[in-house]
Amino acid sequence: MKTALLERETAPAVAPRGPRRGGARGRLLTVLLLGPVAAIALWAAFPLLEQGHWIALGVLAAATAGLFYLYLSPRHVPAKYLVPGTLFLLIFQLFPVLYTASTAFTNFSDGHRGDKRDAVVAIQTASVTRVPGSAEYVLTVATTGDPATGPLSFLVTDPATGRVSAGTAGGLRTLPPGEVTVNPAGRVTAAAGYTVLTGGQAAARGREITGLVVPTAGGAIRSQGLTRAYEGRAGRAYDEGCDCIREAATGKTWTADDGRGAFIAADGERLAQGWRVGVGLANFTRLITDPAISGPFARTLIWNLIFALASTGGTFVLGLGCALALHSPRMRGRALYRTLLVLPYAMPSFAMLLVWRDMFNTDFGLINNLSGLGVDWFGGATSARIAVILVQLWLGYPYMFLVATGALQAIPAELSEASKLDGAGPWQSLRRVTLPLLLVALTPLLISSFAFNFNNFNAIYLTTDGAPFAADNPANGATDLLITYTYRLAFGGSGAQYGFAAAVSVFIFVIVAVISVVSFRRTRRQEEVYS
Amino acid sequence: MTDCTEPRPGWAGDGRGGEGQEGMKMRLSMRWFSAVGWRHGVAVVALLFSLFPIVFVVSAALNPLGTLSSTTVLPRGASFGNFSRLLTETPFPHWFLNSVLIAGVSAAASVFLSALAAYAFSRLRFRGRRPGLLALLLIQMFPQFLAIVAIFLMFSTITELWPPIGFNRSWGLILLYLGGALGVNTWLMKGFFDTVPRELDESATMDGASHAQTFFRILLPLVAPILAVSGMLAFIGTINEFLIANVFLTDTGAKTLPVGMYGLVAGERNSNFGMFCAGTLLTAVPTVLVFQVLQRAIVTGLTAGAVKG
Numbered sequence: 058m059k060t061a062l063l064e065r066e067t068a069p070a071v072a073p074r075g076p077r078r079g080g081a082r083g084r085l086l087t088v089l090l091l092g093p094v095a096a097i098a099l100w101a102a103f104p105l106l107e108q109g110h111w112i113a114l115g116v117l118a119a120a121t122a123g124l125f126y127l128y129l130s131p132r133h134v135p136a137k138y139l140v141p142g143t144l145f146l147l148i149f150q151l152f153p154v155l156y157t158a159s160t161a162f163t164n165f166s167d168g169h170r171g172d173k174r175d176a177v178v179a180i181q182t183a184s185v186t187r188v189p190g191s192a193e194y195v196l197t198v199a200t201t202g203d204p205a206t207g208p209l210s211f212l213v214t215d216p217a218t219g220r221v222s223a224g225t226a227g228g229l230r231t232l233p234p235g236e237v238t239v240n241p242a243g244r245v246t247a248a249a250g251y252t253v254l255t256g257g258q259a260a261a262r263g264r265e266i267t268g269l270v271v272p273t274a275g276g277a278i279r280s281q282g283l284t285r286a287y288e289g290r291a292g293r294a295y296d297e298g299c300d301c302i303r304e305a306a307t308g309k310t311w312t313a314d315d316g317r318g319a320f321i322a323a324d325g326e327r328l329a330q331g332w333r334v335g336v337g338l339a340n341f342t343r344l345i346t347d348p349a350i351s352g353p354f355a356r357t358l359i360w361n362l363i364f365a366l367a368s369t370g371g372t373f374v375l376g377l378g379c380a381l382a383l384h385s386p387r388m389r390g391r392a393l394y395r396t397l398l399v400l401p402y403a404m405p406s407f408a409m410l411l412v413w414r415d416m417f418n419t420d421f422g423l424i425n426n427l428s429g430l431g432v433d434w435f436g437g438a439t440s441a442r443i444a445v446i447l448v449q450l451w452l453g454y455p456y457m458f459l460v461a462t463g464a465l466q467a468i469p470a471e472l473s474e475a476s477k478l479d480g481a482g483p484w485q486s487l488r489r490v491t492l493p494l495l496l497v498a499l500t501p502l503l504i505s506s507f508a509f510n511f512n513n514f515n516a517i518y519l520t521t522d523g524a525p526f527a528a529d530n531p532a533n534g535a536t537d538l539l540i541t542y543t544y545r546l547a548f549g550g551s552g553a554q555y556g557f558a559a560a561v562s563v564f565i566f567v568i569v570a571v572i573s574v575v576s577f578r579r580t581r582r583q584e585e586v587y588s
Numbered sequence: 589m590t591d592c593t594e595p596r597p598g599w600a601g602d603g604r605g606g607e608g609q610e611g612m613k614m615r616l617s618m619r620w621f622s623a624v625g626w627r628h629g630v631a632v633v634a635l636l637f638s639l640f641p642i643v644f645v646v647s648a649a650l651n652p653l654g655t656l657s658s659t660t661v662l663p664r665g666a667s668f669g670n671f672s673r674l675l676t677e678t679p680f681p682h683w684f685l686n687s688v689l690i691a692g693v694s695a696a697a698s699v700f701l702s703a704l705a706a707y708a709f710s711r712l713r714f715r716g717r718r719p720g721l722l723a724l725l726l727i728q729m730f731p732q733f734l735a736i737v738a739i740f741l742m743f744s745t746i747t748e749l750w751p752p753i754g755f756n757r758s759w760g761l762i763l764l765y766l767g768g769a770l771g772v773n774t775w776l777m778k779g780f781f782d783t784v785p786r787e788l789d790e791s792a793t794m795d796g797a798s799h800a801q802t803f804f805r806i807l808l809p810l811v812a813p814i815l816a817v818s819g820m821l822a823f824i825g826t827i828n829e830f831l832i833a834n835v836f837l838t839d840t841g842a843k844t845l846p847v848g849m850y851g852l853v854a855g856e857r858n859s860n861f862g863m864f865c866a867g868t869l870l871t872a873v874p875t876v877l878v879f880q881v882l883q884r885a886i887v888t889g890l891t892a893g894a895v896k897g
Contacts, residue, residue: 149767
């Protein structure tokens with residue numbers, strides 16, 4: 058019966074059944090919704106057309122045509138409901154995730170970002186030195202974004218011709234004279250599309266300005282101070298004949314190694330700028346075999362499991378305890394208690410994590426002030442771990458309290474009455490009747506809470522940030538979760554290791570996925586037993 | 589649970605003759621304690637734990653000096669200096685509007701997208717239904733922000749081509765958050781859809797309603813509680829999201845509350861603490877409002893999705 062109905066619903070012909078007032082209206086609505094889709098597609102198409110991204114344009118056209126077909130045709134009903142969310146999922150979640158997973162098999166990291174040509178350009182520009190007779194320019198530092206954070210550009214004025222060019226790490230391009238205003242000293246005062254940095258703003262970003270090198274045909278332009286620039290000559294150049302980098306002054310060569318993505322000299326010296334190559338499973342084997350990594354990694358994994366279990370279990374026990382205590386019709390003021398108890402849940406958690414961090418502050422934190430303990434909370438491994446779990450309990454138990462309250466109210470009163478009639482004490486009836494029913498209802502929530510806490514980045518990053526760190530291993534702290542550890546590997550101060558970080562994320566993914574799938578299977582079986 | 593097991597004699601008529609009044613009072617209060625009193629005890633302890641950090645935040649926000657080191661648990665003075673400094677000296681109003689816009693729009697849109705998908709998974713039968721459900725479960729297990737490098741590279745291109753949905757724009761961030769919409773809510777909602785008797789939509793189909801009419805007119809009103817819950821969870825999750833927003837929004841005026849306020853205490857941790865706490869309280873306002881409006885639906889919705897019957 059059910060299937061027959063469903064089949065009829067998805068059948069190709071939408072033969073009008075009875076009065077179909079809604080059918081015509083539904084059609085109209087579909088057209089009204091497809092209008093904006095067409096408009097957006099058109100809007101998105103123009104930049105693609107201008108820049109000649111033909112493949113992307115084709116994909117866009119195909120996707121739009123597909124959407125039109127799907128919603129105008131009466132067939133494929135399930136797809137009509139699934140496609141909108143799936144589109145976003147594919148573009149903004151699945152694509153980045155797969156891309157990340159694929160970098161796990163490469164050496165993508167600082168110094169191995171682009172392809173070989175990028176590496177050669179980087180090597181040549183880095184070797185630029187000032188030689189007698191180098192061209193000199195008047196320099197104006199500008200940006201295309203925010204003066205404090207936007208990407209920097211060098212506006213260089215050739216003193217001989219007065220021509221202004223804009224240079225970035227990508228190269229140099231001449232600006233049309235109509236778009237720039239130059240003062241008599243040669244400094245640019247205004248340029249279309251650029252914000253000129255004031256002296257103070259430029260000084261604040263001095264290190265970036267010193268680091269910016271604009272590649273040119275024969276070498277590169279670098280800054281000298283904040284108002285002058287010179288064009289130097291490259292000391293090292295790529296030689297196609299030997300597929301190597303040669304230093305002009307010494308004649309030393311570094312030969313390309315395509316397996317490792319680097320230029321390596323005969324004496325083993327390796328140039329810092331390399332390129333990206335596939336390394337197979339090297340990142341994964343490094344995780345297991347390199348003792349400097351696998352030791353801390355195993356310790357972090359164990360602590361990570363403890364943290365997730367303690368946070369989930371602790372919040373559940375606390376929340377359930379409070380829910381049981383407040384679950385009595387004879388108690389006065391329950392509504393008020395409930396409203397106040399869930400207040401922590403309504404507070405912004407990112408801000409409260411930072412507040413807790415400051416409450417644990419050794420010198421003027423509230424907790425030491427009140428208790429007079431003077432404990433350096435984030436200084437010792439054990440106290441730091443207790444502290445972060447305590448914070449997690451505070452943040453998480455109101456949610457569990459809410460959920461447990463709702464589940465308790467959903468358990469029919471007859472059940473506990475029946476168990477009372479059968480002579481069960483309060484403790485027995487709680488253990489034998491209430492708890493099993495609650496667990497069936499709440500296990501899916503407990504599992505997702507476990508998965509969330511297993512990767513609870515904010516809980517650590519905003520409080521201890523992994524501290525305390527052992528003196529010999531500044532990359533891995535005692536309260537680090539795998540996810541904060543990975544984040545530090547990928548974006549930390551000691552050079553980005555995206556490839557290795559991606560391998561760790563794949564590892565995290567496998568752990569969490571296995572735990573979740575296994576426990577979901579078990580809940581389903583449990584549910585069948587109890588229902 | 590204690591109260592259920594006791595025989596319930598009338599409270600007043602319980603004192604039998606032969607006992608002094610003192611003894612009776614003792615017994616009465618003992619009984620009161622074992623029935624109700626301990627409940628108040630637990631509740632008060634829980635309240636103290638729940639509230640003391642919040643009281644501390646209020647006290648810091650009202651503290652005229654506005655520093656961390658001078659703040660005590662109970663406010664010693666009351667001044668709104670921190671609030672006015674926050675509103676005038678920092679772009680806090682901008683951050684606030686950005687956050688409410690981003691969290692509001694993405695919560696509403698993600699609830700809608702996952703309700704559509706949950707309907708398909710619960711009511712329609714098609715090939716790939718079970719693998720699809722499992723795939724959703726697995727995809728959401730992959731920590732999305734670890735893909736931040738890929739997201740960064742992807743949005744660098746998008747910013748070049750379509751600036752209105754690129755870096756430093758709310759719309760770009762909203763689109764990005766919608767990528768996670770299906771994974772988070774679909775399972776929760778599907779469970780709730782499953783509890784709505786099928787007979788309802790079957791009879792609607794018999795009366796000639798199209799699938800769209802069944803979905804919008806019959807099912808959506810019935811699953812309102814779970815829509816409220818998912819909406820609120822999505823709102824809270826988004827308004828607290830720090831990491832992706834931190835990479836995404838670098839212009840001062842484009843920041844959201846977490847990014848902007850993190851910047852407040854990143855450098856001047858001690859002296860901006862009062863302002864930070866004032867901001868914390870203001871940030872809680874939209875969440876508390878959403879929560880109060882949806883409270884009824886939330887208590888039923890949070891559990892009914894999981895409890896059958």
